[in-house]
Amino acid sequence: MSYIKQNSQRSVSFIAVNPQLNQQAVNDLKIQIVAQQPVSTLVKNPNGTYQYQSIVQSKVLSTKPFTISEQGAVFALPTDKIGDFALNILAADNTELSHFNFGIIGASQQPLAKNAELTIKLDKEEYKAGDDIELQITAPFTGAGLITIERDKVYAVQWFKSDTTSSVQKIHIPEGFQGNGYINVAFVRDWNSPDIFISPLSYSVVPFSVDHDTHAIHIDLETPALAKPGEPFTINYHSDKPGKIIVFAIDEGILQVANYQTPDPLAFFFQKRALEVLTQQTVDQILPQYIRERELSAVGGDGGEDLLSKNLNPFKRKTDLPVAYWSGIVDTDATPRQLTYDVPDYFNGTLRVMAVAVALDSVGSNDKKSEVRGNFVINPNTPTFVAPGDEFEISASIANNVEASGVDAKIAVELKVTPELKIIGAANETLVIGEGREQTVRFKLRATRALGSARMTLVANSGDKSSSMDSTLSVRPATKFFTSVASGMSKDAKKIVAVDRSLYPEYRTVEGTISSSPLILVAGLQRYVENFPYGCSEQLVSKAMPLLAIADQPWFASDTKVIAEKIASTIQMLGQRQMTNGGFSYWPGTVENSNNNFVSVYAMHFLTEAKAHGYNVPAEMFSAGIGFLKDFAGQTPVDTEMARNQAYAIYILTRNEIVTTNFLTNLQLYLDKDQTQAWQHELTGAYIAATYQLLKSASEANRLIDKYTIQTQNSPVSDFYDVNIANAQYLYLLANHFPERLAQTGEKLVVQLVASVNSDDINTILSAYTSLALGAYAQSDQTTTPPHFVISEMLADNSTKLLAQVDTSFGKASIDDNAKQIIFGNPDKNMFIYQLIQAGFDKKPPTEAVQKGVEVYREYRDSHGDVVTSASLGGEIEVHIQARALGNHYLTNIAIVDLLPGGFEVVRDSVKNEDSEYIDIREDRVIFFGSLASTAREIVYRIKATNTGKYTVPPIFAESMYDPTVRANSVVGTITVTNVP
Secondary structure, three states: OEEEEOOOOOEEEEOOOOOOOOHHHHHOEEEEEEEEEEEEEEEEOOOOOEEEEEEEEEEEEEEEEEOOEOOEEEEEOOOOOOEEEEEEEEOOOOOEEEEEEEEEEOOEOOOOOOOOOOEEEEOOOEEOOOOEEEEEEEOOOOEEEEEEEEOOOEEEEEEEEEOOOEEEEEEEOOOOOOOEEEEEEEEEEOOOOOOOOOOOEEEEEEEEEEOOHHHEOOEEEEOOOEEOOOOEEEEEEEEOOOEEEEEEEEEHHHHHHHOOOOOOHHHHHOOOOOOOOOOOOOHHHHHHHOOOOHHHOOOOOOOOHHHHHHHHOOOOOOOOOOOEEEEEEEEEOOOOEEEEEEOOOOOOEEEEEEEEEEOOOOEEEEEEEEEEOOOEEEEEEOOOEEOOOOEEEEEEEEEEOOOOOOOOOEEEEEEEEOOOEEEEOOOEEEEEOOOOOEEEEEEEEEEOOOOEEEEEEEEEEEOOEEEEEEEEEEEOOOOOOEEEEEEEEEOOOEEEEEOOOOEOOOOOEEEEEEEOOOOHHHHHHHHHHHOOOOOOHHHHHHHHHHHHHHOOOHHHHHHHHHHHHHHHHHHHHHHHHEOOOOOEEOOOOOOOOOEOHHHHHHHHHHHHHHHHOOOOOOHHHHHHHHHHHHHHHOOOOOOHHHHHHHHHHHHHHHHOOOOOHHHHHHHHHHHOOOOOOHHHHOHHHHHHHHHHHHOOOHHHHHHHHHHOOOOOOOOOOEOOEOHHHHHHHHHHHHHHHOHHHHHHHHHHHHHHHHHHHOOOOOOHHHHHHHHHHHHHHHHHOOOOOOOOEEEEEEEOOOOEEEEEEEOOOEEEEEOOOOEEEEEEEOOOOOOEEEEEEEEEOEOOOOOOOEEEOEEEEEEEEOOOOOEOOEEEOOOEEEEEEEEEEOOOOOEEEEEEEEEOOOOEEEOHHHOOOOOOOEEEEEOOEEEEEEEEOOOOEEEEEEEEEOOOEEEEEOOEEEEEOOOOOOEEEOOOEEEEEEOOO
16 A cells, blocks of 8 residues: 655556557547445344444445557556555456555545444654654544653654544654554544544554664675576675675575575564553474474384484485575675685586674665576486386486577487496487477386486486486395394304395394303393384384393493493483373373373383493483372282282382382282282292382391292283293393392303294393393303313305404404304303394295284275286375284284385375384385284375386385294285386
8 A cells, every 4th residue: 555645746657568468459448437445334243243344335436538649658546535545447348457555635525424443544654763754644623632652652643633534644653663553543533523423532553663774784695596506606796884704605496495585683673562551482393393293203213313324224215405504603794705606517506595694783685596508408307216126217307508509409318327226228319309309218127136216317418518417216125124043052062053044235244152141131132122123112112122231241341431422312302202191101102191101111121220320311301201100009909910010010119129018918808818829939929029128128028039939931011011021130130239149040040042033932022131130140150261162254256254253251353245054162061152144134035824823914906906017107106004813812012014115105194003013114015014904904095106117116124023923924926017017
């Protein structure tokens, strides 16, 4: 809205810029003046109440013929009457082509509608301190009023009287006034006014701002309007005041996605302040350092990509870095200076260059945009990932931006690839692309046996003009990462263990270890849990428990820093999963207070051990966890499992020097109701015995620990408890609180634990407890006999190769790729413990379906529900997964891993978290976590074909996270993507 003083000379110019308007249409126009008056009308609300609503009443004052010549036209605005008006340019059919609002201000006795509101119009939007504000006041009656300048207080006052309903008044802005302010006008009806049927008081408030140019640094930025990728990009700058400046340049596309605006420091320091209320707060400056957001826990992973990368796809394609430049803090003044940024050769687009400067009493900013465009713009379309043996097609659109190249420009396009890929057919093609035109080129490739990030480079040439573009994809196997551990104890002079897996060299780890101490097993267990591919909170803790067991051992002295970092990272991530009641959620991002009792106690056990080892545990986090333990330990048990977990919680509380006598009494009142007193012979009694030992009740402690029975028949009671787990915790409690009993039972327990981790009984929680137990046991072991061991391997040609001679308590050797056996030599026939670790990706995917305790099946279907083995490019197909527990069983904590074929991507919004406890969506797979019954459960989601080709369909896997005997997989297959719909 433009405001014009009454009876002043003001005109508006028009130019016809619409190319669709011919000359006849431009000559056959109409110009219309419309009066606009705001009024309040009484409106009935749906609830029966009434309220005034402001509307604008329009009245056409005049309509005249109008013509716009090629040079344009000038129209003099009517300024004889005050008010708000609109000027419209209309076509012959009354279509509105242009609209312009303007207002005429001045004094007038023009009658207004009785329900008109007081209106204020300022002559400008921005003023300087010391200026006069000229304002027109339009009221429904005559009278007197008060004008004030306000913000947090009253800065200026001006009384006035008006004998007309519209008048122009002035008020002076005080010197030194900064920022924004408010004009408040209160107008009282004249005593003699006849308008007695409306409110005698009318008021209005309008904002204004004061120019703060005196505090501004004016920055002059000069950048080339057009630049080329791969060449230096120069930025020239200077400012009208000396100070410091930061210059940065970012890809405009990134800024648009982030909705990023060029910084305006003056606007920040002179933010609009509320009328009469000044609010200052600093919470948002400190909250991000403290807030517990479940999103910070990377989905599906107890450490995000870092801890899960070896299982979810370590062969990440190496994507190009975002285009961003940062100058750092440099000097600025009136002297022209220059900065240079080498624009990456893969970038084509708009670059926004921004500068922010500061002086002693001034700040400022500026920005410029430059277009970066190569001679040829190459836009490739490649799969995100493929498997070895996949054959596929990539395409790329080539746009010719070379000036004066003509309509028949010949462009030579060449494709170069790294060893992970092989080009099928020609690697060169010549296209005819006219200037400003584009065409598509296609190449066919095959993925080789080499895994990793494959790079494809497209080069376009025409004469001396050239451009190139790199693109990457991941060549990853059609199998998932798997770790197997073979362990044992022996006094034989020689022990032979078969190396029975053929693994890809990438991420392959095959090691043999031998020692006289059982602590050597912890190294293998730690590798097993570290490579375990899932990410619940139990596994987060289980990955770190073995690190506590080996942290102080001289064998791992070189890894001390890495171990400390991993333990600290685990503590941090546990803090992100802690609920308000102090417990810990089982999965990241789950609802508040959905903690798992066992996992919460288990996490507090880890934090207690970490504190004892000298690691920093945040006091607030630990205190909240102790609060949860107290609350849980004080509840009345409802079953044997809860009682066992309460005994565990009471033990951890006692470890933290909290008197737990009342908790023990409450728990034993429940346990004594069992006439068989079975609890005294299992882990519940062992934890209570250890608690009494900490409370200095030695007689009761010894009475209970004597009753524990070491069991040999393993029948899982729950995912978190079986006899092996119980024996591991029992050995841990003996070594820590009853070390005098180790001579009698310690070796027997170690033998059983070695057997359990060398079988299908191994899982993450058993690995963690076994690590703690062996760590405590090793500290009590007084064996001093110096050992002598030999590690050798038998190769595929039956030759033998010596790997290591061990004269210390620990020896390790890496096994060659062509080894078929590892030989552990023990010439002195002392007791030794050996271990073979095989971790990596198997070269051969399973060719036979496996169904052990669970069954899983997957098929692809089209929109009609028909099973398909092909898809059309750009089309979507449905993935149907069916899984069930075999026998009359109900299985919990089942993970279903669905690896995608190359040339496809997940349609993310089709993955529904309806029947699953947790879903992890990655670029090359989807993992579902939940429970299975004997009735089939179906999971349906969609995938989209992105590139033509013939791709390997990896098997689908289902397995229990805690019972390795429960697992299933389908067989490998193929799927074709074609251009035919």
